[in-house]
Amino acid sequence: MNDANHIQEELEEERKISSVIHIVLFCIVLTTFGVLFFILPQEKISDAEKRTLAPFPTLTKKTLFSGDYMDSLDIYTADHFPFRSTFISLSDKLKLIRGLHNKEEAFYNDVQAVDEIPSKKGASSKDIQEFDESLKNCKGLLVANNRAFQIFSNEEPMNKEFSEMNNLYAKTFKNVRVFSGIVPTASDFFLPEKYEEYIGKELQNITASYNLFNSRVKPIEIYQELIKHKKEYIYYKTDHHWTDLGAYYGYLAFCSAAKTKAIELTEMEFKQINGPFLGTHYLKTKDQRLENNPDYIKYWIPPVEKYAIKYDGDDSEEIKVFKTTDITKNKYLVFLGGDEPLIHLKSTKCENGKTVLLIKNSYGNPFAAFLTANYENVLVVDYRYTESSIVELVNEYEVNDIILLNGIYSANTPNHIGRLKDIITLKDGTKNAFKKSKRKKKEVENTPSDSLKVEVDSTSIID
């Protein structure tokens, strides 16, 4: 009996010791992460995610009382947490062990649709993320045959809104030809047959939009051109974009709509970027099958001597039409170096005086270069990065043709359509208002006489 008591006491004592260890460790672990958070150097950009990490929020009365400040702080902590990448890969692994995985196929239902990679530095990544996360009609991501597919559900088609927006372009620009094209994803062409209920949905949606265009908006039959070449490398397997070859077939479709002679593939110089390319689909899923079957970026350079200038607010800079350096992290940046508010491609040989305005998201990046074969001036506007009117731009450059190029998801998402509408309906009287979107904010703070000078300056840059 005594023995038993003794043992019980010892156990009790043991328990006390372990409890103290428990408590001390718990407090130490919590505090250590808290302290490390402040000590460790903080990254500004996440290479793995290809995005700018949340900056430390600024405290204002408004953000404090609305609670936005605290929300931003929460996001800030999550974005800069110690050993963040280790924790993220642990959580990716956790996801894998949640169940059994088919060797051939996987379905990711919590993956957002994407029409582009937020690639432009300095752009408010939050805005872009909002654009991205708002994409509608995506059921998820399917990996099959070592290729990823976005599953287009067509649950909330926006054909009416989309075509109305296009018709508004035709109405606004009476002396300009308006072309509009919707780029399908790889799904309709490459989905395994057992997913037949989804095959053809994109075509159905595209046709529905095209049918509602008025006679002044010329549809670009991209789908029909691509399907002729479905055996070729027209889509990346690990990324949501079309390849440069896919974009070339899109260009062929445009040329036939515009009744102009297209440049032949053989007339162009073929190049390939060194090293494999793993795109957005891989980044979102980290799927092993995609990792083992990476893409390669091949591209064709039109034999036109040309140069490109990008404009961002008041800044302008000459850029490469094909950027081959500094693109290891995101090889899709080879096309125009990524998304910019406005890029002007000017061909020095093709002096026909013609000007085209391409209004696009990232699908347009590989498409733009081909247009230099047909136009002396190619203006490329990314509608997501501009908040001011492009009407002045069209008048100033005496644009002959406008091309609206959308992906299937952006063509069915209200705020993409809304922004495309905004950029021609916003009342913005000043000449070149487009380029000054950033400076304009400053004007309010500075003296009005400053702004007058700016206006003259920025006009001279472009002329």
Add this chain to the structure above:
Amino acid sequence: MVFASLNFLFFFLAINLILYYLIKNKTFRNVLLTVMSLVFYAWGEPVWIGLLVFSSFVDYIHGLLIEKFRGTKWAKAPLISCIVINLSILATFKYAGFITDNVNFITGLKLSVPTYSLPIGISFYTFQTISYVIDVYKQEVKAQRSFLKFLLFVSLFHQLVAGPIVRYSHIVNEIDNRKLRINDISAGISRFCIGLFKKICIANVAGEMVLTYMGGDLSTLAFSEAWFGILMFTIQIYFDFSGYSDMAIGMGRMVGFHYHENFNYPYTSKSASDFWRRWHISLGTFFRDYIYIPLGGNKKRFYLNVFVVWMLTGLWHGASWNFILWGLFWGLLILLERLFLHKFFNRLPAFVSHIYLLLAAMIGWVLFYFVDMSSVVQYLSILFGQSGNKWNSLEFNTVFMANIYWLILAIILCLPVYPYAKHLARNSSLRVQAMIPYAAIVFDFCLLFLSTAMLVGKTFNPFLYFRF
């Protein structure tokens, strides 16, 4: 602030615990807890913090007034005034929109619908203070003389935003005298880690799938997906809510408070009445003690009492008709059980009763989830194969299989595995018994790290109580 967030875990809680253990003075400890609770609340509701303090002050004064007028003809006045004020605050901030909507609908008027946001936790703290004044009036507790201590009771961040509804009488002694016991703190930490895991690794994961299947387009939802969706919501709401309660109870124990249990494996129930003895216990007992029994319980006006209590239970969960229907649905089941269902099921094997309860709970959650009736009808018609939707979809098969182990784990955790493990431990050899506390420490840190990884890896962290 929510418990399941990095800022809470690694800054707020860490600072709170360390300061608390460093301070030895009782009053300073109470001041610390109160200040931190106010910071906690202001983090999520920077404006409504004023309402919380105001509401506490009103109740504090009323408690004193009740004692002052005791024995006089005015004795009831402060009680009534306090309940009226509390319910008016609740009505203004939680039900104003609902009331104007319905008044507009019935009378055809076009009163403007208030658009301000619902102050988080208002349903919880209002009920806590109502129970306080009633208890003071019934002389079950003495009125609190110190406003600081009273504010501590109301605002204590452990249970402020998501329950349990802690009664003043349960913790009155601990507000003044609470002892920090080593084993208690350690057990509290374990409880907290388990709650964190339940919230982040089970409820949040289930929540994503709820969004996919219940939150998507119902016209294309397959039969199998609909059942899976409601199963996910059944899992989500239990693990979310009980996880929060676990964390509250755990944090209470870390600083010497002992709150009552709020969940007791509700999905193992065999009847609706059993379910409500195990689900959100603090709410059920509140309605029992402060409404059902005062109304006459099952002795007087039984049917009316059941109707009133269950309608109010529904309404408490949200200002919308679907919640009222949900409450009445449970009330009806409990009534039917009393009348004949109970006898009927008693003659059948136990598993039939379990299936009945689970089905009832899941159907109930359909009512709970969809605010609009047309979606409820549509969802139920899919569940019962009456919608003409397809039976299964290919992508569902892969999702189901990709989560099969997780699903099995979630279902197992609905069963009383923890008490069973404890029972096993008690009956094991002494050598094993000596090892168990250390194994438990390792286990806790695994839960903490897994949860942290999930939190960092995913920003998806919804808060379910915005309607409560």
